[in-house]
Structures are given as C-alpha cells and as structure tokens.
Amino acid sequence: MLSSGIRINQTCRQTDLISFLRSFITEVTPIRERRPTSTKALNNVCSRHFSASCSSRARLPYFHKQLKKKPKSENNPMKEAVELDHANLATKPASISKSSSLPSSSPSILSSSEGSSTPSISKRQAFKSITPPTKLMNEIRILGLGAKAETWSFDNSDRGNKTIRPWDKKLSPDEWKQQQRENRLPAKKVWFEQKTKKIVEKEEVKFPGMRFVAGASTMKSVPHEEALLKLIRPNLFDELEEIDRLLKDSRESLSSSSPFPQDQESSSIATARLKLSPEEIKELEAKKRAKEWEIKDSVLQEIAIVGRSNVGKSTMLNTLTDSPNTARVSSKPGLTRQLNFYRCGEKFVVVDMPGYGFAFAKEEDKNNWKELIEEYLSSRKTLRRIYVMIDARHGLKVADKEFLSMLDSKSKKFQVVLTKCDLVNPPDLARCYMLVQEELKKTYRHAISERLLMISSYTGAGMNNLRKDMLFVLGYDILVRDRERPKSTLR
Numbered sequence: 001m002l003s004s005g006i007r008i009n010q011t012c013r014q015t016d017l018i019s020f021l022r023s024f025i026t027e028v029t030p031i032r033e034r035r036p037t038s039t040k041a042l043n044n045v046c047s048r049h050f051s052a053s054c055s056s057r058a059r060l061p062y063f064h065k066q067l068k069k070k071p072k073s074e075n076n077p078m079k080e081a082v083e084l085d086h087a088n089l090a091t092k093p094a095s096i097s098k099s100s101s102l103p104s105s106s107p108s109i110l111s112s113s114e115g116s117s118t119p120s121i122s123k124r125q126a127f128k129s130i131t132p133p134t135k136l137m138n139e140i141r142i143l144g145l146g147a148k149a150e151t152w153s154f155d156n157s158d159r160g161n162k163t164i165r166p167w168d169k170k171l172s173p174d175e176w177k178q179q180q181r182e183n184r185l186p187a188k189k190v191w192f193e194q195k196t197k198k199i200v201e202k203e204e205v206k207f208p209g210m211r212f213v214a215g216a217s218t219m220k221s222v223p224h225e226e227a228l229l230k231l232i233r234p235n236l237f238d239e240l241e242e243i244d245r246l247l248k249d250s251r252e253s254l255s256s257s258s259p260f261p262q263d264q265e266s267s268s269i270a271t272a273r274l275k276l277s278p279e280e281i282k283e284l285e286a287k288k289r290a291k292e293w294e295i296k297d298s299v300l301q302e303i304a305i306v307g308r309s310n311v312g313k314s315t316m317l318n319t320l321t322d323s324p325n326t327a328r329v330s331s332k333p334g335l336t337r338q339l340n341f342y343r344c345g346e347k348f349v350v351v352d353m354p355g356y357g358f359a360f361a362k363e364e365d366k367n368n369w370k371e372l373i374e375e376y377l378s379s380r381k382t383l384r385r386i387y388v389m390i391d392a393r394h395g396l397k398v399a400d401k402e403f404l405s406m407l408d409s410k411s412k413k414f415q416v417v418l419t420k421c422d423l424v425n426p427p428d429l430a431r432c433y434m435l436v437q438e439e440l441k442k443t444y445r446h447a448i449s450e451r452l453l454m455i456s457s458y459t460g461a462g463m464n465n466l467r468k469d470m471l472f473v474l475g476y477d478i479l480v481r482d483r484e485r486p487k488s489t490l491r
C-alpha cells in the first residue's frame, strides 16, 4: 500500500512527498505515457498505478506487493498519502533522549488494554516512532546487544541448524576438530579461529575476581530436600530456642531430682518425669540439628531469579556459569518446577525458580509454584536481590505486571533484566527499554528503575554487567579469599 512508500519518507514535508511521488511515477510510467504536469493529472496517474488491476505491476519498485493492497475508504491515494503524512508528523514525538520519558503526544502503547488516542496510528507504528536516545543506542552497540547469535546450518541438512551459545565456543581446537570429524559441527575452521580471538577478548572483560561465578565446577545444585529445608521461617530462631529450653528443662529436672551425676538410666527417669519419651527426645535433637544446619546454611546470601516461564532464567544461569549443565533448559515453558539452589562455592547462592504465566503444567501445580515463590520471596531473610527477567521481544506482559505488583506490595526491591536481546534489533531493544523503564518509574515504587540490565544468554552480551551488579549487591567482601575471611560463629 501507499503508506509503505510514505513510511520511508515519514519525516518529509508535503512538497518532498510530492516530489518523491513524481520520481516514483516517472519510474513506473510507460515511456509512451507523457509525464503528468498538473496535480490532477498526477492524481489520475497515481490511482491508475496503485490499482490492484495495474497492468504495469512488473515495473513497480520492490515494495509492489504492499502497493497491491488498495486503501478501503479512500479512492484517491495521493490524498491519503498526504493525510497520512500529516498524521505521522502530528504524532511523531520529539526525541526523548533528554527527559527519557515518553512524549505526551505519542499514543499510549504501554498497556495493551488501553486504547490509542489516535486511532489512525497502530501500536506498532507508535512503537516505531519512539526515538531512542543516542546514549542508550551507544550502550547497546558497545555491549554487542541486539546482535543475532551465530547459527550454523550443517552440511547434512536434515541435522538442522544449531545456534552457537557461549559455552559451545569453549571447545579447545582439538575438541573442535574431533566434533568436526564426527560431523557434529560444521566444517568451517576459519570461523572458529576468528571466534577464538573474540573469546579471548571476552574473557579479558570478565570481571576480575568473579571466577568462582564463571567456573561451573564451583556451582553445585543443592538436592531438592535440602533446598526445601532452606526455606527459612521467620521464627526459626524462636523455634530453636524452644527446643533448647525443652532439652535443658529435662536435664535440669534430672539433676535436681537426683544427687548422682547424670547417666543414661537417670536420663530415662527424667524423661519419664517430663513425660517425654526417648523417641521424642531423639526427634527434638534431630530437629535441633536440622534447624542449626538451616541457620548455618542461610548465612550465605542469596540472589533470586524470577520471570515468566520460558523467559530464559535457567539459560541465563548456564551462561553466567559458562556451562550448559548447571541448569536444565527447554523450549517448552514450565520445565523448572521447584526452587533450585545453586551454591557458588562458599560465597553465595543463586536461586532458579519456576516461572509464572503460561506453562505446560496443571493449574494446581502452577498455583503451588506461585505460593512457593511468594512465600520464599516474602520470608527469606538472606535474600539480597530479586532479578525479574523480562523478554525483550514483548516487554511487560500482564503476568509480569501482576507479579511486579505483588513484589511491590510486599515492599521487595527488584531489578529488571531484559533477556533474549539477540532476538531484537538495537533500536527496538532501546524502545523496549524505554517503555519498560517508564512503566517501572510510573507504577512500581520498589523497582530499581534508574537502570535496567540487558542480556543475551546466547551471545553472552551484557553478562559482565549482570555479574558486576550481583557483585555490587552482595558486597565486595565476597571477593576476599576464604582463608582471609573471619569464621562465622554459626559455622
């Protein structure tokens, strides 16, 4: 349709537009046809060439497919073109680099439910009309965001394509050759050599001292039962005190009742007096041990990763640790179904969580996950930061907004991370960034809205910023080597 041609010249003035059309008409008009001189003649030629039954379609420029669609209401495409141009100019916002807020004239595109103030402009058009600030664009470019991950198609086509992720690049040249021989990787050595250079550069940027984050060997998944035990209860210390008191009481009553030193036999007499069976005492002692273990373990600071199902939480953890095996990932939403605690040496713990929103799981299961997540986030004392992952292709969805409201109502501070940035082009990424930031500033009091993080788990872009942020949150003292650290009294 005509608007497609107009969009190229969206910012042009009316006179420019007409001259553009003139040149266009010269291009498509058969030579024997005389060039139109008056506006009326120009309109006539336009309508002839833009009609669906145009016989000279083969001469139309590359966007002829869109031109085929004739506008419904208007017969005169020239008139519509000018009107549309005016509309575009009217709604085109000024650059928002300074204020970093959306212009009031642009239609509301923050929420899907809200209607646009100017119905002639689609949501997509309004989104495209946002001009991202140069600073943000530069940051995106420097970080290498918005760049597609390498995809290899195998010589043998039925093997399909393979997207190269950061950990795939970690093969040594010998391993790479071996894989090539087995036909598991494309036979293109040149590429690997070039990329090797890139990896070296990337390694250098890696934050010094964060090696324990990168090393997969130091990240161990805590078994599920233990992980559940780690769900701290606010009155944990009170419970421990209560057990201590009970056990002490039983001992005191024993010593007061008998002048002889405490032995196994007298112990049973004391328990009889206190009406505690030996099993009960054993149980109490086991409980005490469990609670002590729980307290000891919860000394480590924690970082929680939350987000919609399939947003890339587990993949991010894999990239963070440079290993494909840290967490299991799947293209099907709903793979992670429990709280997984990944202990990073003796430094801190990263918690991977089930997602909210759509997932291939029973409704009941999803409700349970939600409860579990909410309980964990609201009661965990050692939790230092919540990273909320948002898909950069979609921005804030309804499920995200609900979840963020829940966090806000519980006064939990959170940092938003835009993921899958390799699937969005840099300007769109910048626009998404601005929209999300604006929404956070407007609606959520506990959001860290000064800066959003952007990452791609496939290219590894933005990962160092995430690492630095974690380091900042956890405190730089975690970089102190173990032997220099004062031993905790709880250990």
Ligand SMILES: Nc1nc2c(ncn2[C@@H]2O[C@H](COP(=O)(O)OP(=O)(O)OP(=O)(O)O)[C@@H](O)[C@H]2O)c(=O)[nH]1
Pocket (backbone or CB within 6 Å): 149, 307, 308, 309, 310, 311, 312, 313, 314, 315, 316, 328, 329, 330, 331, 332, 333, 334, 335, 336, 337, 353, 354, 355, 356, 359, 419, 420, 421, 422, 423, 455, 456, 457, 458, 459
């Ligand atoms: N292109 C691209 N794909 C990604 C990226 N991160 C994750 N994915 C893909 O997204 C899909 C989901 O990834 P997961 O890490 O399992 O997502 P999740 O959030 O843990 O999902 P649940 O465990 O179901 O909540 C997988 O197919 C990943 O390969 C990324 O940065 N870029």
Ligand SMILES: [Mg+2]
Pocket (backbone or CB within 6 Å): 313, 314, 315, 328, 329, 335, 336, 353
């Ligand atoms: Mg997962």
